[in-house]
Amino acid sequence: MRVMVIGGGGREHALVRGLAKSPRVDEVLCVPGNAGTAAIAENVPLSNDDHSALVDLARERMIDLTVVGPEGPLCDGIVDTFQAAGLRIFGPTAEAARLEGDKAYAKKLMKAAKVPTAEARIFQRYREAKEYVATRESGVVVKAAGLAAGKGVAVCRDPADGLLALERMMVDRAFGAAGETVLVEELLKGEELSVFALVDGNTIFVLESAQDHKAVGDGDTGPNTGGMGAYSPAPVATAEVMATVERDILVPIVDALNREEVRYQGMLYAGLMLTPGGPKVLEFNCRFGDPETQAVLMRLDSDLFELLFAAVDGRLEEAEARWDPRSAVCVVMASRGYPGKYDSGKVITGLEKLAGAEDVCVFHAGTKKIEHLTVSSGGRVLGVTALGEDIAAARQRAYAALGEIHFENAYWRTDIAGKGIRAAAARL
Numbered sequence: 001m002r003v004m005v006i007g008g009g010g011r012e013h014a015l016v017r018g019l020a021k022s023p024r025v026d027e028v029l030c031v032p033g034n035a036g037t038a039a040i041a042e043n044v045p046l047s048n049d050d051h052s053a054l055v056d057l058a059r060e061r062m063i064d065l066t067v068v069g070p071e072g073p074l075c076d077g078i079v080d081t082f083q084a085a086g087l088r089i090f091g092p093t094a095e096a097a098r099l100e101g102d103k104a105y106a107k108k109l110m111k112a113a114k115v116p117t118a119e120a121r122i123f124q125r126y127r128e129a130k131e132y133v134a135t136r137e138s139g140v141v142v143k144a145a146g147l148a149a150g151k152g153v154a155v156c157r158d159p160a161d162g163l164l165a166l167e168r169m170m171v172d173r174a175f176g177a178a179g180e181t182v183l184v185e186e187l188l189k190g191e192e193l194s195v196f197a198l199v200d201g202n203t204i205f206v207l208e209s210a211q212d213h214k215a216v217g218d219g220d221t222g223p224n225t226g227g228m229g230a231y232s233p234a235p236v237a238t239a240e241v242m243a244t245v246e247r248d249i250l251v252p253i254v255d256a257l258n259r260e261e262v263r264y265q266g267m268l269y270a271g272l273m274l275t276p277g278g279p280k281v282l283e284f285n286c287r288f289g290d291p292e293t294q295a296v297l298m299r300l301d302s303d304l305f306e307l308l309f310a311a312v313d314g315r316l317e318e319a320e321a322r323w324d325p326r327s328a329v330c331v332v333m334a335s336r337g338y339p340g341k342y343d344s345g346k347v348i349t350g351l352e353k354l355a356g357a358e359d360v361c362v363f364h365a366g367t368k369k370i371e372h373l374t375v376s377s378g379g380r381v382l383g384v385t386a387l388g389e390d391i392a393a394a395r396q397r398a399y400a401a402l403g404e405i406h407f408e409n410a411y412w413r414t415d416i417a418g419k420g421i422r423a424a425a426a427r428l
């Protein structure tokens with residue numbers, strides 16, 4: 001089988017690695033990929049926006065399965081284009097991907113399906129939104145309804161900050177058209193949890209749980225990023241919690257989509273807050289999370305290709321997955337300055353020391369090859385991921401591996417998985 005992965009970050013490196021391991025897969029292409037994917041797949045330098053060029057490539061190279069990493073191409077209808085061309089592709093159609101791409105739509109669907117989520121009001125007029133926030137006495141969360149690369153959410157402990165966030169989105173148009181509609185939500189408190197599930201239209205196949213760290217700084221300080229690290233499994237995801245999430249959240253939302261004749265096929269990722277009143281949805285994503293995927297897939301002992309292929313073919317009912325019972329921790333090495341301005345083109349050294357390391361994998365995110373050198377080419381550069389008997393052991397191994405790698409102005413959080421270790425201790 002020939003497989004193509006769309007995207008070029010750490011998530012895609014983890015997907016490529018998982019797919020390339022399958023005995024059924026002969027060849028993997030990654031578009032555009034990075035220096036990490038280049039070592040195990042063929043990188044093709046095409047834009048993810050040019051869907052018809054991607055269809056041509058899939059046809060030319062006789063690709064049996066395309067797997068889409070990022071949300072952008074999904075929300076822009078890449079799956080619709082591939083399906084119309086008779087090509088197999090893993091991921092939801094543009095209509096189904098609205099669950100991520102349009103938070104106002106997702107909120108309405110959750111309400112209709114009685115899926116527990118933060119209370120929210122939806123606004124298209126700045127004046128009305130402002131009046132509403134001004135009446136609030138506790139914190140609010142202001143969200144741009146459209147896609148904003150994970151940056152369109154402002155968690156405001158003080159309603160006055162909510163007013164500033166509204167102004168930035170609706171008046172200054174910081175997120176362009178994505179902020180024309182905004183949601184003002186109640187601020188939920190509790191532990192966060194990400195649950196990944198494969199969906200084939202009907203069957204929901206829940207994968208393992210993970211937790212990520214969004215803020216750039218230690219102790220969850222500073223602005224939000226795409227994610228500075230992750231660990232799996234999440235100790236807060238007890239069997240009971242996972243069963244509740246499946247029964248009260250995943251099943252009703254897929255049913256609600258089906259009632260609207262929207263078939264959801266692909267990854268359904270629920271970002272949750274575990275509140276005293278039970279798990280509540282913060283957001284749905286229509287693709288694998290980054291960097292949670294690096295931690296989750298590190299633990300997958302089954303054939304990733306078989307699982308994704310089964311989802312596309314509507315055969316998830318027969319699917320099985322074996323997981324490494326150990327924990328995985330992924331620590332992101334970023335370029336100093338990220339998520340703001342940062343320098344690229346820094347030579348990365350030490351990677352060869354980890355090439356054969358057992359239970360350690362360095363996933364590349366923003367890297368590229370210049371002749372024989374590997375250089376940084378993005379904000380998030382590497383995801384150093386390790387397995388260990390428990391979260392603490394995995395974390396120690398990940399940081400030890402990270403210590404072998406160097407590039408100028410490298411930056412990382414020093415407390416990744418700390419909250420997981422605390423949650424695990426609290427459960428004992």
Ligand code: AMP
Pocket residue numbers: 118141143150153155185186187188189192214271282283
């Ligand atoms: P989202 O992209 O909607 O998941 O939001 C990004 C981050 O903002 C989440 O991971 C949470 O940390 C936080 N967040 C979003 N919605 C809420 C909410 N209603 N209450 C508290 N925190 C939230």
